[in-house]
Amino acid sequence: MRIDLHAHSTASDGTDTPAGLVRNAAAAGLDVVALTDHDTTRGYAEAIAALPEGLTLVTGAELSCRIDGISMHMLAYLFDPEDPALLAERELVRDDRVPRARGMVARLQDLGVPVTWEQVARIAGDGSVGRPHVASALVELGVVDSVSDAFTEQWLADGGRAYVPKHETDPFEAIRLVKGAGGVTVFAHPAAAKRGRTVPESVIAELASAGLDGIEVDHMDHEPATRARLRGLASELGLLATGSSDYHGSRKTCVLGEFTTDPEVYGEITRRATGAFPVPGAGGA
Structure with a gap:
């Protein structure tokens, strides 16, 4: 069973439409794909309508967060997209x-x-x-x-010459909001140092104590030694360890299914979620 829990569409900064994304996921041999556009759920309806038979869609979002001046992303899965508190925060981030x-x-x-x-x-x-x-x-x-x-200091990286900050959610608040909407939270690419400063492991431990469900371990921006270290940290903190492509279509070099999540971990994510359920494909248009 091949499961990719991090992919983007044209609803945010991917180049595949939501319909194209699920078709490409099926063509890549995936059994499960998560649609996790930045701070929006706008692609859900199109993706579900086009969902091919044999592919299951996990609805989600990648929430923009910041702590101690460090930008971070929180993957949220299977939450109620109409939950008023989480919707208001997503709109605040998106409007900025x-x-x-x-x-x-x-x-x-x-x-x-x-x-x-x-x-x-x-x-x-x-x-x-x-x-x-x-x-x-x-x-x-x-x-x-x-x-x-x-994404360097010369141009758009955090603190770069052309960088401009935006509203970003405190990650502890993000966990509270997602949990309140029945969802599951996973810290995306926590050690992607090429993107800028990363959150210390001591803060990840605090997030775990606050209800964080998992960390994204297997990711293109993590070297093998980093993945091994993160896997150990997840075990130590009782966190789920996920893997995914962070697919953006032609905007990045990663491909669907480049990294995947263990089926047992996926099963635990679905067991914890109460806000929404995975959508099995029935042969979309």
Whole structure:
């Protein structure tokens, strides 16, 4: 059983539509895929309508969080998408994305980069605009060779020359909100040092005590030694250890199913969730 619990669509910063994502997941031989767009559930209906027979969809989101000045992402699975408290917080984060992206465009222009808001908006389409869309504009302009190359101190990384902060949720509050909506929480790529500063293990222990369910261990931004260390930490703290691709379509080099989650861990996630249930495919259009 092949299970990938972290993938993005055009509802945020992926390049596959939600329908295209589930079709590509089935073609990649996955049995389960999670739709975890940034701070939005907007892709759910399209993905469910197109869900192929034999593929199960886990509904979720990747929540933007920050603690002690360090940006982090919290994967939330199988929560009630209409829960008022969690919905209000997601909307607060999402609504701050446009002024933030406009601010990054302005900073890049001040640095002599001929990027425009119209270009970034075109790349984002109907998705929740984010740094990857600005990074894609830099690729289009030939400023950097890849989206990853834009996430440096020279450009868009935390504290970088063109970085602009946005509203981000305290992770302890995120855990409380997701739990209140019947969901399950997993700290995404906790040791992805290439993205900037990472949260200390002492804070991960505090999050575990506050109800965090798991950490994403097997991920493209974790070297083998890092994965081994995180797996040990998960065992020590009683956390679930997940694996996933963090697929973004053509925006990143990772492919669906590049890393996967153990079926027993997936089963425990579904047992803990009360806000929603996995959706089995019945042969979508």
